[in-house]
């Protein structure tokens with residue numbers, strides 16, 4: 001959903017992606033084992049306890065949590081580790097977003113970030129989130145009030161005038177009420193991802209880019225083939241984002257039924273006069289538009305969710321135009337120039353809850369996927385949950401006793 005501090009320009013390079021990753025899962029999965037791969041030979045640098053497929057925020061968090069205990073390798077298809085969704089998001093950490101298990105995971109993540117990552121300057125900065133109920137959305141006020149009451153963190157109900165003091169460009173005459181979560185933070189995603197991997201490497205983890213896994217075989221161990229090596233390991237972590245179902249099929253396992261939903265974002269000049277840096281991330285109560293400061297610029301989105309397929313997705317002009325229209329209606333902002341636009345795939349399970357834990361039929365194959373619009377802000381807690389599952393080797397037939405996971409049908413969603 002939300003986006004925060006400006007990544008370096010060019011964070012979304014035009015790296016081509018192999019055709020093998022472009023197709024949609026249209027046919028029923030092939031559950032037969034893939035062909036035999038070459039054996040790893042000799043005393044070998046390609047033998048690990050765990051291979052993590054995917055080097056986005058999920059793969060990085062998994063490596064961070066696992067590396068103190070096991071020999072870990074991260075295999076990333078692209079030349080850059082944040083080429084796909086992770087590099088297209090940046091993030092706000094908000095505990096007033098999505099369903100209760102997500103809020104709880106975000107709360108746990110916040111505790112980890114503010115203790116174990118406390119020394120990192122710039123990792124978290126104050127942002128605040130302002131949810132706007134527009135005129136005509138009367139029913140939303142009740143919902144907003146209920147959400148505020150149930151929230152484990154402070155969420156204040158504001159009148160339009162008070163909301164306007166926080167976000168001066170808001171047209172108060174079009175605003176019925178607002179909810180304010182003052183404690184919401186912006187996360188420097190790039191910094192967090194690099195720190196996860198720095199800590200993982202300090203425990204001996206290997207990180208390999210340009211290492212697309214193209215074949216998987218399993219007997220007593222796993223064999224993962226990339227273009228120039230075969231990795232042998234005991235456990236596989238599937239952190240392949242929008243491609244997680246394809247990776248499962250490659251491993252001869254059933255897909256979850258994940259859906260990548262495309263979301264658009266664009267940058268535009270901040271209004272003159274300064275001060276925009278302190279505005280909150282301001283969002284329609286139905287999450288149908290949002291805007292927020294982005295360094296010296298502003299970022300906007302129509303918060304779109306177009307079903308898509310795993311691919312190197314691009315923004316469509318019509319979505320940018322729609323966002324501009326919505327933001328221009330509810331504010332006095334006059335958006336005349338789009339400086340940059342992009343889209344990313346937010347990938348969801350059917351219940352929009354994360355899928356983290358061992359596969360039902362193969363306990364050494366671990367999912368860390370379905371992270372939707374919350375994968376950054378939940379990564380410290382979910383990285384730990386994933387590591388606990390790997391280390392304790394739970395019986396996959398028994399749902400875990402961890403509170404979040406019993407609530408989260410996403411764990412074993414639709415399989």
Ligand SMILES: Cc1cc2nc3c(=O)[nH]c(=O)nc-3n(C[C@H](O)[C@H](O)[C@H](O)COP(=O)(O)OP(=O)(O)OC[C@H]3O[C@@H](n4cnc5c(N)ncnc54)[C@H](O)[C@@H]3O)c2cc1C
Pocket residue numbers: 001002003053054055056057058059075076077078081082083084085086087088089090091092093211212213214239240241242243247263264265343344345346368369371372373374375376377378
């Ligand atoms: C516009 C936008 C705004 C967002 N705002 C927020 C927010 O405010 N807060 C928040 O918490 N989240 C937000 N998100 C969501 C967040 O970005 C995602 O949940 C998160 O980045 C998902 O991380 P990931 O590691 O699962 O996926 P990815 O970053 O896509 O990583 C998966 C990786 O797996 C690799 N891969 C795939 N197949 C293979 C293979 N066969 N072999 C090797 N590697 C492979 C891919 O190359 C890719 O790098 C936002 C997303 C978008 C698009």
